Each structure stands twice: as C-alpha cells, then as structure tokens.
Amino acid sequence: MSEAYLHQSLSQQQTLAPQMRKSLEILQAGTLELSQLVRQALEVNPVLEDITESVSLDEELPDPEEADSMDYLNETDDDWRERLIMDGKSSPWTSEDEERRQRLYDSIVAPETLQQHLQYQLDMAMVDPEIRDASQAIIGNLDERGFLDMSAQDLCIRLGIPPKHMDEALKLVQSFDPPGVGASGIPESLLLQLERTGGQESIEYKIVRDHLEDLARKRYPQIARALGTSVERITEAASRIGRLTPNPGGDFDPTGNPYILPDVIIEKNDEGQWSARLTGEHLPNLRINDFYKDLIGRNGTDTKARQFLRDQIRDGRSLIRSISLRQETILAIAHQLIKHQPLFFSRGPRYLRPLTMNDIADELSLHATTVSRAVAGKYVLTPHGLMEMRAFFATGYHTSNGEEVSNAGVREAIQQLVAHENPAKPLSDDALAKKLAQQGIKVARRTVAKYREQLNILPSHLRKSF
Numbered sequence: 371m372s373e374a375y376l377h378q379s380l381s382q383q384q385t386l387a388p389q390m391r392k393s394l395e396i397l398q399a400g401t402l403e404l405s406q407l408v409r410q411a412l413e414v415n416p417v418l419e420d421i422t423e424s425v426s427l428d429e430e431l432p433d434p435e436e437a438d439s440m441d442y443l444n445e446t447d448d449d450w451r452e453r454l455i456m457d458g459k460s461s462p463w464t465s466e467d468e469e470r471r472q473r474l475y476d477s478i479v480a481p482e483t484l485q486q487h488l489q490y491q492l493d494m495a496m497v498d499p500e501i502r503d504a505s506q507a508i509i510g511n512l513d514e515r516g517f518l519d520m521s522a523q524d525l526c527i528r529l530g531i532p533p534k535h536m537d538e539a540l541k542l543v544q545s546f547d548p549p550g551v552g553a554s555g556i557p558e559s560l561l562l563q564l565e566r567t568g569g570q571e572s573i574e575y576k577i578v579r580d581h582l583e584d585l586a587r588k589r590y591p592q593i594a595r596a597l598g599t600s601v602e603r604i605t606e607a608a609s610r611i612g613r614l615t616p617n618p619g620g621d622f623d624p625t626g627n628p629y630i631l632p633d634v635i636i637e638k639n640d641e642g643q644w645s646a647r648l649t650g651e652h653l654p655n656l657r658i659n660d661f662y663k664d665l666i667g668r669n670g671t672d673t674k675a676r677q678f679l680r681d682q683i684r685d686g687r688s689l690i691r692s693i694s695l696r697q698e699t700i701l702a703i704a705h706q707l708i709k710h711q712p713l714f715f716s717r718g719p720r721y722l723r724p725l726t727m728n729d730i731a732d733e734l735s736l737h738a739t740t741v742s743r744a745v746a747g748k749y750v751l752t753p754h755g756l757m758e759m760r761a762f763f764a765t766g767y768h769t770s771n772g773e774e775v776s777n778a779g780v781r782e783a784i785q786q787l788v789a790h791e792n793p794a795k796p797l798s799d800d801a802l803a804k805k806l807a808q809q810g811i812k813v814a815r816r817t818v819a820k821y822r823e824q825l826n827i828l829p830s831h832l833r834k835s836f
Contacts, residue, residue, distance in 0.1 A: 392692065400747035409654070418686045421655050489509060505542055522540055548618040548621065549563040564578060574607045574610055577597070605835070634646050634751070635751045663683065666679050707759075710723065714752075720779050787806075798830045799818045801830075
C-alpha cells in the first residue's frame with residue numbers, strides 16, 4: 371500500500387497586481403485598441419466621464435503660475451460645472467436625441483462579403499431550384515480567396531447532389547463577378563479570367579495552360595520556341611498575365627486593408643526644427659464625475675454603495691494615470707528618435723542609424739522592456755511615410771569612412787541599386803555586394819540575399835527582361 375506524504379517548502383514568486391497589469395496593457399495597446407479600452411471603461415465604470423470639448427479660441431489662457439494653484443483649479447472646476455448647466459448639457463437625452471443616435475447606428479453598413487456578393491448574383495439568375503441549391507453549396511464552401519477548397523466530386527458526395535447539377539452550378543458560379551471565382555486554385559483562376567478577355571485561343575491562355583512553370587522562371591525563349599512566336603510577343607503576353615489577380619476574393623477581405631492611425635506625428639515646426647506631437651485627439655478626455663465624489667461624503671449613502679464608489683474611483687484614477695503615463699512615455703521616446711535620427715528625418719531611410727532600445731532606455735531612465743512595450747504596435751507619421759516605431763531600432767554596420775548605417779539603410783541601398791540596374795542584365799547578389807562595398811558598406815553575399823528577400827525582390831534571373 372502506497373503512503374501519502376506532506377511536503378512543505380518556501381519559494382519566491384513575483385506576480386503583477388491587477389492595476390500594474392492593466393497599466394502595462396494600456397502602455398502596450400495601439401491607438402485603436404486603446405480607444406476601445408477607454409470606451410469599454412466608460413461603459414462599465416459609472417464614475418468616469420468624457421469631458422472632451424473644443425476650447426474657444428477667444429478664451430483667455432491662464433497664467434502658468436496661477437494655473438498650478440489649487441484656487442485656480444477649484445475656480446476652473448466651478449466654471450466648468452456652471453457652463454454645463456447653462457448649456458443644458460447636464461439634462462438627460464430626449465427621445466429625439468435617442469432616435470437620431472439610433473438612425474446613425476442603423477446607417478452604418480458592414481462591408482459586403484464575397485458570399486453576399488455572389489449570393490446577390492445568384493438571386494438574380496434564372497435557374498432551376500436544383501441548380502440554385504448546388505450553387506449555394508459551392509458559394510458556401512469558397513475560401514477567402516474565392517477558391518473552392520474541395521473538389522466538386524467530394525462536394526457531390528458530401529451533400530448528395532447529382533454530378534450533373536454540380537457541374538452546371540459550378541459553371542454558373544464561375545461566370546459571376548469577380549472573374550476567376552470558383553476555381554480550384556490560381557492556375558484555373560487565371561484561365562477563367564483569360565477566357566473572359568481573349569478566349570481559349572489567345573497566346574496568354576496557352577502560356578498559362580501549358581507553360582506556367584516556364585513563365586514563373588521567365589524562360590521566355592523556351593516558351594517562344596514551343597509556341598512558334600517571338601520572345602517580344604511572349605514578353606508582352608507575360609505582362610498582360612501579370613495584371614491578372616491571383617486572389618479574386620481579395621477585395622472582399624475585411625482584414626485585407628487594416629486602417630492604421632499614427633500615434634505620433636514628427637514634422638518641422640515654424641522655427642524649422644523637428645518636433646513631435648501626439649495624435650490623441652480621438653481619445654476621450656477622462657475625469658472622475660464630481661457627483662459621485664460628493665456622494666461618498668453624504669451621510670445617507672449606504673456603506674456598500676460607498677465602498678463600491680471608492681473602488682470605482684480608485685480604478686478610474688488608475689486608468690487616467692496609466693493613459694497619461696503611456697502618452698508621456700511615447701512622446702518622450704519620439705523626442706529621443708528626433709535626437710538620435712536627425713539625418714533620417716532630413717534625408718530619408720538610407721540615413722537611418724543603428725539604435726537600440728537600451729540606448730533610449732538609458733536616456734529616459736527606463737527599463738528596456740518598458741521601451742519595448744511602449745513602441746510595440748505604435749506608428750509614427752514622418753516626412754518619409756508612416757513607419758512602425760519599432761523600425762527605428764536596428765543594428766547596423768560601419769562604413770569604410772567610419773559612419774554607421776542601419777540594416778534598414780542597407781536595405782534601402784539595395785533597393786536603390788536594383789531600381790537603377792539594367793533590366794536586361796540585372797545585378798546578382800554577388801554584384802550587389804560589390805556595389806555596396808564601393809559605397810563603403812561591406813556585407814556578405816548571403817546577407818544581401820537575405821535583405822533582398824525581405825524586400826520581396828526576385829533573384830536576378832527572374833528580374834531579367836527580354
């Protein structure tokens with residue numbers, strides 16, 4: 371018989387308090403995510419309120435020293451309450467206000483899906499019920515690219531649809547917009563698109579049907595010999611094939627074009643100096659509602675209600691402090707980027723210098739992990755476009771003249787070399803490495819190949835033009 375033993379031991383384990391965990395979540399949240407978190411807090415925490423409102427331009431600004439005094443803060447608070455009463459903003463919503471809000475919500479239209487787009491065309495088609503049912507089965511089994519992810523035969527077996535009806539339904543769906551939908555893959559999709567333009571006798575159709583691998587490898591002379599035509603004609607056909615879409619359902623992908631809001635804008639000010647400003651205007655301006663603060667001090671307030679309000683006020687103040695700290699940290703990092711990367715903002719990505727998060731952390735007396743969380747998912751709008759804040763941190767190389775160039779700068783140099791190469795004699799990776807060495811940047815050929823792939827640049831034999 372086995373015996374049971376009790377064993378006691380001591381160990382140290384570090385855990386994060388809920389408030390600290392929430393603060394880190396806010397620090398790491400992107401702009402849109404933070405906006406959502408704030409609005410959720412407004413819904414669940416009754417003591418929080420949004421006081422975002424435009425400031426009148428003719429309103430006299432306070433003296434900075436006076437603004438720091440408690441008397442001024444109390445006076446400003448009293449003025450704010452009086453203005454709310456005078457403007458009628460403290461009155462409840464009327465039924466007309468509620469109707470207007472509901473009409474606004476009802477007017478928001480969700481983006482049309484590929485299935486909805488095809489179903490509408492099916493509803494307009496004059497077909498027998500059997501063909502309609504089979505067509506709906508096909509539409510329901512299309513993936514996000516618009517391809518049928520199983521064979522028509524398997525679909526027949528699974529749903530018990532006669533093959534004759536399935537074949538007719540498949541032809542019907544493939545005749546719908548967008549061209550190429552309902553195919554089994556990219557090759558068939560390209561053929562369906564070409565059938566709508568030049569038919570099955572076009573040279574483009576023959577290339578895709580019989581020589582797709584040679585086309586992918588740019589073996590134009592071999593294709594020309596097989597089809598009995600010139601290399602120039604094959605080159606023109608390849609250009610037209612390249613304008614076809616390999617993803618017919620891509621326009622209906624709701625995640626295909628995510629909307630990105632910059633967290634910081636870096637631009638020149640009136641004095642010609644680079645400056646950074648936050649783009650937090652869309653975020654609600656939070657404060658604790660004075661009614662609930664006063665309610666805690668009333669004698670008639672229930673003990674449980676008073677404790678509930680204390681907890682909500684504590685959570686609300688913690689949220690406000692966390693948002694303020696997040697904004698201050700991001701802005702401080704942006705100022706450091708201006709300090710460390712002046713040539714980038716003046717001249718472009720080629721002049722991005724090596725920079726680590728430890729460098730910024732030391733300057734701001736922060737931990738490197740805090741900087742890492744602060745820049746995660748954040749974007750900066752620069753004179754050279756929208757960039758991830760994390761892209762400013764990279765290792766790099768020393769040029770022959772002692773200057774530093776980041777990995778992004780090397781990639782930019784490779785991109786420029788490829789953009790200006792002779793299309794008939796594109797530069798190989800070895801040739802690119804030698805060209806970089808002439809600019810004082812010594813990198814290995816395999817490093818050039820890695821950066822070229824990161825830039826989605828094809829190898830030299832696939833970039834060659836005939």
